[in-house]
Amino acid sequence: xxxxxxxxxxxxxxxxxxxxxxxxxxxxxxxxxxxxxxxxxxxxxxxxxxxxxxxxxxxxxxxxxxxxxxxxxxxxxxxxxxxxxxxxxxxxxxxxxxxxxxxxxxxxxxxxxxxxxxxxxxxxxxxxxxxxxxxxxxxxxxxxxxxxxxxxxxxxxxxxxxxxxxxxxxxxxxxxxxxxxxxxxxxxxxxxxxxxxxxxxxxxxxxxxxxxxxxxxxxxxxxxxxxxxxxxxxxxxxxxxxxxxxxxxxxxxxxxxxxxxxxxxxxxxxxxxxxxxxxxxxxxxxxxxxxxxxxxxxxxxxxxxxxxxxxxxxxxxxx
Amino acid sequence: xxxxxxxxxxxxxxxxxxxxxxxxxxxxxxxxxxxxxxxxxxxxxxxxxxxxxxxxxxxxxxxxxxxxxxxxxxxxxxxxxxxxxxxxxxxxxxxxxxxxxxxxxxxxxxxxxxxxxxxxxxxxxxxxxxxxxxxxxxxxxxxxxxxxxxxxxxxxxxxxxxxxxxxxxxxxxxxxxxxxxxxxxxxxxxxxxxxxxxxxxxxxxxxxxxxxxxxxxxxxxxxxxxxxxxxxxxxxxxxxxxxxxxxxxxxxx
Numbered sequence: 081x082x083x084x085x086x087x088x089x090x091x092x093x094x095x096x097x098x099x100x101x102x103x104x105x106x107x108x109x110x111x112x113x114x115x116x117x118x119x120x121x122x123x124x125x126x127x128x129x130x131x132x133x134x135x136x137x138x139x140x141x142x143x144x145x146x147x148x149x150x151x152x153x154x155x156x157x158x159x160x161x162x163x164x165x166x167x168x169x170x171x172x173x174x175x176x177x178x179x180x181x182x183x184x185x186x187x188x189x190x191x192x193x194x195x196x197x198x199x200x201x202x203x204x205x206x207x208x209x210x211x212x213x214x215x216x217x218x219x220x221x222x223x224x225x226x227x228x229x230x231x232x233x234x235x236x237x238x239x240x241x242x243x244x245x246x247x248x249x250x251x252x253x254x255x256x257x258x259x260x261x262x263x264x265x266x267x268x269x270x271x272x273x274x275x276x277x278x279x280x281x282x283x284x285x286x287x288x289x290x291x292x293x294x295x296x297x298x299x300x301x302x303x304x305x306x307x308x309x310x311x312x313x314x315x316x317x318x319x320x321x322x323x324x325x326x327x328x329x330x331x332x333x334x335x336x337x338x339x340x341x342x343x344x345x346x347x348x349x350x351x352x353x354x355x356x357x358x359x360x361x362x363x364x365x366x367x368x369x370x371x372x373x374x375x376x377x378x379x380x381x382x383x384x385x386x387x388x389x390x391x392x393x394x395x396x397x398x399x
Numbered sequence: 400x401x402x403x404x405x406x407x408x409x410x411x412x413x414x415x416x417x418x419x420x421x422x423x424x425x426x427x428x429x430x431x432x433x434x435x436x437x438x439x440x441x442x443x444x445x446x447x448x449x450x451x452x453x454x455x456x457x458x459x460x461x462x463x464x465x466x467x468x469x470x471x472x473x474x475x476x477x478x479x480x481x482x483x484x485x486x487x488x489x490x491x492x493x494x495x496x497x498x499x500x501x502x503x504x505x506x507x508x509x510x511x512x513x514x515x516x517x518x519x520x521x522x523x524x525x526x527x528x529x530x531x532x533x534x535x536x537x538x539x540x541x542x543x544x545x546x547x548x549x550x551x552x553x554x555x556x557x558x559x560x561x562x563x564x565x566x567x568x569x570x571x572x573x574x575x576x577x578x579x580x581x582x583x584x585x586x587x588x589x590x591x592x593x594x595x596x597x598x599x600x601x602x603x604x605x606x607x608x609x610x611x612x613x614x615x616x617x618x619x620x621x622x623x624x625x626x627x628x629x630x631x632x633x634x635x636x637x638x639x640x641x642x643x644x645x646x647x648x649x650x651x652x
Contacts, residue, residue, distance in 0.1 A: 143492075143493040144492055144493050145489050145492045145493050147647055164495070165401070165495040165497075166495075168493060168494060168495040169495045171493070173489070173493050175486075175489055177486060179485060179486030179487050179489060179490075180485070180487065181482075181485070181487055182485070183418065184411075188411075188414070191407075192407050192410075192411050193407075193490060194403075194407075195403045195404060195406060195407025195410075196403075196404050196407045196408070196490060196491065196494040196496065197403075197404070197494050197495060198401040198402075198403050198404050198494075198495050199403060200403060238490070
């Protein structure tokens with residue numbers, strides 16, 4: 081019952097719906113293989129994958145930059161081929177590379193982008209946008225004169241100039257300093273609060289862990305997993321129990337070998353890995369057997385796998 | 400129709416002309432003035448008149464046409480090539496713009512710039528030699544048809560080119576020779592009979608002939624044929640652009 085309603089909610093609230101999407105480039109390279117993906121309205125969706133996995137191809141198809149092979153893509157219920165004008169009006173894109181008109185001023189390039197997407201001039205909105213992105217002081221500067229971080233902000237301003245409902249951020253923090261990265265994520269959160277759906281790709285997986293509501297992992301053109309971030313980490317992430325021993329020991333006693341314990345170099349700490357999803361974690365039995373073996377401990381702690389560790393594991397296993 | 404989108408491209412392209420005023424406007428005016436000095440004064444002193452028109456006045460339509468062709472092709476080809484080169488073309492592709500709207504923006508701006516330069520050259524010519532325009536409406540018709548046609552041609556070159564050299568090759572190696580050999584500076588009737596026939600395969604002959612007819616009522620070929628030839632070339636360029644957008648050739652993966 082619960083899963084049915086969840087599935088129904090996901091479908092009715094889908095802002096992007098991709099079904100059976102394939103893409104093979106002219107040279108024969110198959111970039112996407114039967115992608116099925118639903119992005120929900122108002123969420124932050126992180127699309128993760130190694131280089132060449134197909135992330136940018138998928139984004140480029142949805143945005144209209146690359147022609148799709150077979151399959152369908154709808155944005156807010158509109159087909160990207162049949163209703164291309166409608167879908168493109170809804171979408172904003174910040175591409176991975178810094179592609180700007182070097183000789184143009186910040187103000188003119190942002191106004192140009194707004195016009196390109198069919199919106200009437202709205203200088204008050206653009207002024208506020210540039211202020212939000214700390215670009216207002218640079219509005220008359222040529223883009224050529226800006227730092228890399230500032231150029232990245234200009235790219236974001238251009239993508240937001242036509243007030244899109246869906247924003248694609250393709251590696252938005254690549255090569256960006258810590259302060260700007262923090263500012264950007266604060267802005268992304270504000271956008272989400274205002275109802276904008278955000279799809280981002282990033283190599284900094286801790287960012288996805290921090291920001292995303294849901295995570296999709298793509299590898300070699302196939303979507304390996306799409307899951308709620310917390311559920312994914314609970315489902316696939318292993319947890320470790322670390323026990324600091326009173327007395328160091330040379331090796332793990334034979335009575336405890338079934339637990340697969342790891343003893344550190346000094347022999348004063350053992351680590352037990354367990355699955356949080358299984359019915360029995362085995363912790364109670366382990367503690368009992370440790371006591372039976374006369375092994376005492378002075379402290380204990382637990383640690384969960386990060387999203388990055390899960391991601392590496394998923395990609396290594398491959399589709 | 401995305402009027403704001405067309406306007407954005409048009410204004411952006413026109414603003415680029417403003418930033419490169421020396422190259423866009425002053426340079427063709429200077430080179431045309433030099434043509435008047437060299438051809439109009441030096442050679443014109445030896446060729447007094449052609450079919451009752453002074454040589455200096457005779458070459459005006461050819462010189463304007465030379466500039467129109469070069470300006471249309473280079474403006475339109477650079478206009479679309481540059482965003483391809485720096486990567487900003489992604490924004491045009493992802494915008495809600497139809498092919499027709501994209502072309503209208505880029506080709507409209509290129510044709511406007513070429514017409515402005517053509518009119519400036521006509522004004523400059525007045526400083527050197529008196530001339531009259533017998534059929535102003537036909538002159539405007541040829542001016543507009545030629546600039547639009549060759550701006551479309553330039554647009555195709557800009558999409559085809561994958562480096563700056565290719566961008567220059569067609570204007571320098573094809574347009575310039577065809578214009579020089581197309582009767583800019585002489586009437587093709589001054590050529591030997593064999594070369595007169597060969598020259599008729601040069602499409603620019605029809606443009607210059609028709610344009611000159613609008614000034615002085617003089618033509619190397621019938622003006623009706625000139626109009627038809629220009630329309631045929633326009634149709635070919637439109638078909639080329641339509642095919643490029645339909646297939647995404649050199650534009651989309």
